[in-house]
């Protein structure tokens with residue numbers, strides 16, 4: 195069948211510059227200067243172009259790599275290929291050239307014709323006066339591209355270009371390359387990321403994934419029945435206690451009160467929150483909630499943000515409830531580092547016939563981690579003291595470990611509510627107390643003993659600390675516990691040499707996380723594509739549309755869906771091969787020139803098309819749908 199393709203613009207062949215630009219002619223010294231090339235390039239050159247003995251000689255003639263084969267053009271010129279199966283069509287590994295010859299034009303009479311659609315060539319390369327540089331770089335100067343893609347180029351783009359080229363015609367023009375939807379966007383190779391496996395704050399990739407997965411699972415967990423928890427609590431529902439309250443376990447007090455922490459979903463936003471309930475607390479004055487307002491304005495990475503506070507009788511008592519941000523699977527410093535671990539299941543192992551008794555290891559916080567905790571807590575204290583408040587919650591059971599080496603002070607603000615109206619010391623007193631508690635916390639973590647900083651234990655604690663920690667840690671903890679009047683600024687001064695390292699680690703963590711996030715971009719692309727396919731396939735309103743019938747141009751989408759999702763094996767059993775689906779969808783999203791054979795359900799006809807064609811077909815069908823939706827909806831899919 196004669197090709198109905200309209201005459202097509204040929205992409206201009208790359209311009210080979212054999213001369214340097216007019217400006218900046220080479221001096222004789224420059225000409226004779228040796229050329230230093232990266233190792234891999236030298237190796238490649240040696241293998242191909244550079245004869246032995248010519249290493250280091252500069253050439254004034256630029257070597258331009260030969261342009262890649264114009265596969266796009268070839269693919270398009272052969273698109274109208276309907277191959278009846280009876281003709282013995284077979285796909286060979288070398289492509290489709292022979293196959294096209296084996297079925298000369300005219301033989302396909304009776305088959306549907308797949309017409310070439312000129313709009314497939316959205317991003318052709320053009321040359322303009324200022325465009326040599328762009329064109330050799332393979333950049334598009336098509337203003338439509340920029341307008342349509344909404345990349346923020348002004349509408350008078352062309353006139354700007356003229357102005358630019360008039361004034362800056364010598365300067366290179368860098369423009370945005372049309373996004374070609376490559377299969378995967380190449381990003382930083384692991385060898386260029388310092389320690390891609392494990393950074394101070396971010397665990398290795400696989401572990402990170404696992405951790406996030408577990409957090410998600412925890413967030414969705416529900417409490418066992420029969421706990422007698424209220425179904426609804428002042429706008430929160432689905433309460434789950436975060437600590438076991440088993441009979442026989444002694445309950446600890448929060449100040450003078452018993453308290454329990456629950457996870458609950460906030461109705462208004464569906465977000466899980468951590469609710470700390472103070473049991474049997476009768477609050478009489480609404481003004482007691484005033485500190486919550488101030489605390490809710492404090493934003494710091496080492497402080498659990500407070501949301502709101504209220505009282506309730508839903509637990510059959512008078513309870514005060516304070517709502518905080520929830521961190522799934524967070525554990526207290528005590529639980530992570532100090533809680534006695536159960537003995538290993540097989541304490542005795544046999545090596546080569548000898549019994550081996552594993553040594554009981556002292557659970558100590560590594561010094562690097564300890565400094566990290568210290569710096570984060572000190573920074574949080576600084577933030578709070580600056581606001582004229584005191585933390586009052588510096589305790590191993592109230593500081594949460596929310597991620598690798600990340601801590602957050604929880605339960606802030608509660609004491610301000612509980613103590614409202616009671617005769618109290620001034621805030622400077624409590625700020626001094628914060629620093630002393632901070633010192634006690636360091637002692638407790640270093641010695642695994644909650645009362646290590648008590649006067650009676652202090653000398654013993656210092657001795658035990660010496661075994662595992664540097665003198666700096668010891669001096670720091672002793673300074674905090676001393677009676678010398680101090681401020682958080684003087685404490686930070688002691689930490690100054692270590693803060694830089696912490697800062698660098700934090701930036702490294704951001705780089706790592708960005709790197710991890712980059713990998714997830716691909717998922718978003720595929721989900722979007724699947725949504726598009728879902729929107730357009732099997733729509734009742736298309737049922738009578740001739741374009742979706744076997745003679746219509748949209749038929750291709752139907753067949754492609756079958757090709758991706760409805761494959762069967764030789765016995766007719768469904769093939770549920772996820773990698774096949776992902777490969778196909780990635781190629782579709784990339785719009786590659788690779789061609790596939792789509793077979794009709796009755797196996798009476800088949801169609802050879804490239805992913806690029808299918809992509810365009812889907813885009814057109816989706817655009818048709820969009821036209822009939824509201825403008826707001828449409829903008830979401832642009």
Ligand SMILES: Nc1ncnc2c1ncn2[C@@H]1O[C@H](COP(=O)(O)OP(=O)(O)OP(=O)(O)O)[C@@H](O)[C@H]1O
Pocket residue numbers: 436437446447448453454455468498518519520521522523524525526528591592594604
């Ligand atoms: N904001 C929060 N997000 C996630 N979990 C939290 C949050 N606040 C507390 N938790 C968890 O709730 C549990 C109970 O907290 P609580 O402060 O009562 O600790 P605790 O170890 O039981 O202390 P205490 O011994 O004083 O009762 C802890 O396991 C803690 O990890």
